[in-house]
Amino acid sequence: xxxxxxxxxxxxxxxxxxxxxxxxxxxxxxxxxxxxxxxxxxxxxxxxxxxxxxxxxxxxxxxxxxxxxxxxxxxxxxxxxxxxxxxxxxxxxxxxxxxxxxxxxxxxxxxxxxxxxxxxxxxxxxxxxxxxxxxxxxxxxxxxxxxxxxxxxxxxxxxxxxxxxxxxxxxxxxxxxxxxxxxxxxxxxxxxxxxxxxxxxxxxxxxxxxxxxxxxxxxxxxxxxxxxxxxxxxxxxxxxxxxxxxxxxxxxxxxxxxxxxxxxxxxxxxxxxxxxxxxxxxxxxxxxxxxxxxxxxxxxxxxxxxxxxxxxxxx
Amino acid sequence: xxxxxxxxxxxxxxxxxxxxxxxxxxxxxxxxxxxxxxxxxxxxxxxxxxxxxxxxxxxxxxxxxxxxxxxxxxxxxxxxxxxxxxxxxxxxxxxxxxxxxxxxxxxxxxxxxxxxxxxxxxxxxxxxxxxxxxxxxxxxxxxxxxxxxxxxxxxxxxxxxxxxxxxxxxxxxxxxxxxxxxxxxxxxxxxxxxxxxxxxxxxxxxxxxxxxxxxxxxxxxxxxxxxxxxxxxxxxxxxxxxxxxxxxxxxxxxxxxxxxxxxxxxxxxxxxxxxxxxxxxxxxxxxxxxxxxxxxxxxxxx
Numbered sequence: 001x002x003x004x005x006x007x008x009x010x011x012x013x014x015x016x017x018x019x020x021x022x023x024x025x026x027x028x029x030x031x032x033x034x035x036x037x038x039x040x041x042x043x044x045x046x047x048x049x050x051x052x053x054x055x056x057x058x059x060x061x062x063x064x065x066x067x068x069x070x071x072x073x074x075x076x077x078x079x080x081x082x083x084x085x086x087x088x089x090x091x092x093x094x095x096x097x098x099x100x101x102x103x104x105x106x107x108x109x110x111x112x113x114x115x116x117x118x119x120x121x122x123x124x125x126x127x128x129x130x131x132x133x134x135x136x137x138x139x140x141x142x143x144x145x146x147x148x149x150x151x152x153x154x155x156x157x158x159x160x161x162x163x164x165x166x167x168x169x170x171x172x173x174x175x176x177x178x179x180x181x182x183x184x185x186x187x188x189x190x191x192x193x194x195x196x197x198x199x200x201x202x203x204x205x206x207x208x209x210x211x212x213x214x215x216x217x218x219x220x221x222x223x224x225x226x227x228x229x230x231x232x233x234x235x236x237x238x239x240x241x242x243x244x245x246x247x248x249x250x251x252x253x254x255x256x257x258x259x260x261x262x263x264x265x266x267x268x269x270x271x272x273x274x275x276x277x278x279x280x281x282x283x284x285x286x287x288x289x290x291x292x293x294x295x296x297x298x299x300x301x302x303x304x305x306x307x308x309x310x311x312x313x314x315x
Numbered sequence: 316x317x318x319x320x321x322x323x324x325x326x327x328x329x330x331x332x333x334x335x336x337x338x339x340x341x342x343x344x345x346x347x348x349x350x351x352x353x354x355x356x357x358x359x360x361x362x363x364x365x366x367x368x369x370x371x372x373x374x375x376x377x378x379x380x381x382x383x384x385x386x387x388x389x390x391x392x393x394x395x396x397x398x399x400x401x402x403x404x405x406x407x408x409x410x411x412x413x414x415x416x417x418x419x420x421x422x423x424x425x426x427x428x429x430x431x432x433x434x435x436x437x438x439x440x441x442x443x444x445x446x447x448x449x450x451x452x453x454x455x456x457x458x459x460x461x462x463x464x465x466x467x468x469x470x471x472x473x474x475x476x477x478x479x480x481x482x483x484x485x486x487x488x489x490x491x492x493x494x495x496x497x498x499x500x501x502x503x504x505x506x507x508x509x510x511x512x513x514x515x516x517x518x519x520x521x522x523x524x525x526x527x528x529x530x531x532x533x534x535x536x537x538x539x540x541x542x543x544x545x546x547x548x549x550x551x552x553x554x555x556x557x558x559x560x561x562x563x564x565x566x567x568x569x570x571x572x573x574x575x576x577x578x579x580x581x582x583x584x585x586x587x588x589x590x591x592x593x594x595x596x597x598x599x600x601x602x603x604x605x606x607x608x609x610x611x612x613x614x615x616x617x
Contacts (some may be wrong), residue, residue, distance in 0.1 A: 027520055028441025035432035035491050038424075039454055042466065043488040047457060050465035058468075102357070109354050112346075120358070122604040127361055129600045129607070131549045133567040134589035138364045141371065141582050149367060152382050183361065188611070195612035244458035247551040251571055265460035265552075272464045273556055285461040296456050 053282035060276040071283035080259050081284065084267040090174065091263060092243045095181045099238055100231075102182070103189025108219075110190065111197045121191065128187040136251035139180040143167050143252070170260030173253055177261050180248055185241075189234055196230035197223065232298065240295050244288065264288050372397050372587035379583055397583035398591070405573065406562055407588065414565040415595070417479050418547035421486035425543055426536065428487065429494035434524050436495070437502040438510065448499065455492035459552050462488075467556050481557040482565070486547050493546075494539040497610055501535030502528060538610035541603045548596045566592040 054071055058064030075081045110121060127135060142149055143166035151163040166176045204222050213221070246265040249255060255262035255270065262270075264284055272281020371379065373393040378385045385391055401407045432451070436444045466485060467476075475481040505528055513523045529536070554565045561573055570588040574581065600607055 024439055025441040028435045028439040028444065031431040031435035031439060031520075032447065033431075034424075034428035035451075035495060038428060038484070038487045038491055039451075042469070042485050043454055043457060043462065046462050046465040046469050049469065050461065053465055053468070105353070106357055109350055109357075112350050114350065114354070118604075120354070121608070122601070123358065124361060125600075125604075125608070126365065126597070129545050129596055130365075130593040131551075131567045131596065133549075133551050133571055134592050135364060137570065137585055137589045138368045141580075141586065142364060142367060144580075144582075147380060147382065147387075147582070149387055152387055183364070186357075187361065191608060192612050195608070240456060240458065244460040246460045247567075250551075250555075268460075268464065269552070269556075273467070278464060278468065281464045285464055288461050292456065292458070292461070296453070 050282050051286055053279055054286040056279045058278040058282075060273075060278060064279050067279070071280050072287070074280070075283055075287065080262070081267065083259055084262040084264050084284075085287075087174070087261060088243060088263045088265075091178060091181070091245070091261075092239055095178050095185065095242050096235065096239050098178075098182050099185040099189050099242075100235055102186050103234075104193055104231075106186060106190035107193035107197055108223075110194050121194070125187045125191055127184050128191075132184060132247045133251045135184060136180060136248045139176070139183075140167075140252050143176045167253055168257055170257060173257055173261050177249055177252055180252065181242060181245065184248070185238055189238060192234045193227065193230060196227050196234075200226050232301075236295055236298050239298075240292065243291060243295070368586045368590050371582055372584075372590050374583060376583060397581075397587040400584050401587050401591065405584075406569070407566075407591070409562050410564055410566045410569040410573075411591075411595075413479055413563060414548060414567075414592075417482045417486065417565060418544050420483045421490065421547050422540055422543040424483070425487040425490035425494055426540055429491050429498055429539065430524070430529070430536070432491070433495045433498035433502055434528060437499050438528075439520065451492050451495050454488070455496060459489060459550070463552050463556050466553070470557050476557060477559050477563055479563065482550075482554055485553050485557070486550060489546060489550065490543040494543055497539050497542075498532065498535055501532045505531050534606065534609075537603060538606040541599060541607050542610040544599060545596050545607075 053064065055066055055068060056064030057067050057070070106124070110117065110124070114120065141147075145163060145165050145168055148163060148166060150166070151160070154160045154164070155162075165172060167173045200223060204226075205218055208218050208222060244265055245263060246269065249261055249263055249266045250269070253261045255266045259267075264287065268281040268284035271284065272278050275281075370388070370390050373390045373395075375392060375394045375396065378391060435441065436448045436451075470476050470481045470485070475484065509527055509531075510523050513527055518526070549567070550565075551567050554568045555572075558564050558568065561569065564573065566588075570585065570592060574585050574588050
């Protein structure tokens with residue numbers, strides 16, 4: 001691979017092969033090869049295959065026949081599917097809004113001059129780096145119907161008389177999984193927004209203070225406008241990951257009770273892998289794509305806005 | 316809350332006689348209420364599950380299921396029986412090994428592929444490099460939960476089902492887009508002149524990459540590596556779908572599927588398993604916090 005140092009035979013060896021490899025495009029192609037191979041064989045091809053599968057009646061161990069939009073028309077009349085769409089939207093919207101609110105608040109708190117700042121920041125991020133399933137198991141135990149520490153604490157404080165069945169009734173289960181999701185997502189939002197806050201020039205705040213601006217004015221007219229581009233990107237990622245969440249639900253409720261916490265991802269797993277109906281599962285996955293596309297568009301326009309805001313050229 | 320309000324009123328009362336000096340105090344105390352108190356509250360909620368995991372894993376079963384005679388927040392007679400059971404009576408060491416193997420190899424492969432791709436996009440700038448960069452960003456946004464169904468048939472076709480290779484080859488699709496994007500940002504900061512000098516001296520592109528660009532972007536490589544490693548360790552849906560034999564499972568999947576038998580939950584060993592499984596990432600994270608944070612925020616800012 002490595003070219004020989006220019007010597008006597010350099011003129012001879014400057015053959016077609018060498019000249020070819022000095023061509024930018026050919027050289028670029030060589031460098032792209034490993035990444036492209038992975039992404040084509042294990043990402044692009046399955047993505048296309050998934051859309052194709054959604055149009056077939058494939059089962060596990062049996063290649064399907066093309067059946068047009070039958071899977072989709074079947075899902076259209078399936079109340080469990082619509083329930084999962086509702087759950088997914090509810091889960092995404094509620095969790096994202098609260099994650100954003102608490103995350104921004106935590107970021108603003110951490111942006112103060114506080115003792116042991118680096119240490120606190122490192123600790124805050126812990127929920128995000130610990131494998132989701134493992135922390136979800138901890139929440140499963142915290143929300144246990146008999147031995148929940150929360151029920152115990154509330155009874156000791158005299159607020160309630162008997163254990164709360166956190167994961168046993170539909171609305172309690174929804175609230176519990178949303179809580180666990182928020183718990184895991186807040187550190188990500190907070191730390192990335194904190195990084196954004198640190199790029200806001202202090203001189204702006206100094207000028208505003210001299211002009212007699214209140215804390216809220218400063219937040220509203222300096223911090224927030226300068227932070228919007230990062231907020232847009234962070235929230236797009238947050239929405240994307242929440243919308244496609246699987247592990248947390250699978251570990252805590254498996255979609256129960258009576259499908260009340262089934263998300264589209266967990267439902268597609270149940271139908272395709274446990275039920276064997278690959279086609280139908282793939283159709284549910286494909287139905288998620290429009291939602292994801294809208295999230296990506298949101299991110300795209302967020303990024304665009306950032307560029308003209310900062311007066312950068314669009315390269 | 317009452318204690319806090321008490322403190323502010325006290326401070327206000329004192330403020331009348333010596334306004335200058337007291338002003339300092341007021342801000343200190345109101346700072347406690349507006350900054351430290353909420354911070355402590357949020358930190359408590361964020362950290363409590365870990366504390367609860369830890370105490371549960373150390374409690375003997377009798378204490379675990381009897382909340383009336385033992386204060387559940389404290390361990391009166393700590394025991395290592397759950398950890399013992401995990402290490403000697405289950406296949407936990409094998410699961411750990413599998414996860415470690417998959418995470419290390421997948422991370423290594425991804426970093427190599429990403430370095431080359433990022434260098435080509437940023438510096439070789441072949442025709443269409445910008446478009447490819449955009450496509451890679453899009454690939455970053457394709458979530459595993461819409462890919463796992465078709466990917467499982469693909470894995471089956473390639474004959475990789477139930478082998479660690481299935482995970483080693485599929486995880487890079489999650490890692491490469493992210494790492495490439497991150498490294499592109501790093502490579503952009505390296506001055507062109509350095510490379511031009513090397514080119515003049517007759518170095519090949521590969522030599523430039525290995526001897527000039529890589530040594531200068533070590534922090535970026537560490538960031539991408541650490542982040543990739545934790546992503547691998549966290550990955551669940553592929554590992555759940557592509558692996559069926561108990562001995563081949565990764566920690567997150569195995570703790571959930573193998574440690575729960577029937578309706579009897581062995582909470583002690585479940586928590587011990589969750590804690591042990593979190594340990595490797597937590598240790599690596601604690602050594603490279605700064606790199607981790609910069610990779611997380613860097614990827615968002617780019």
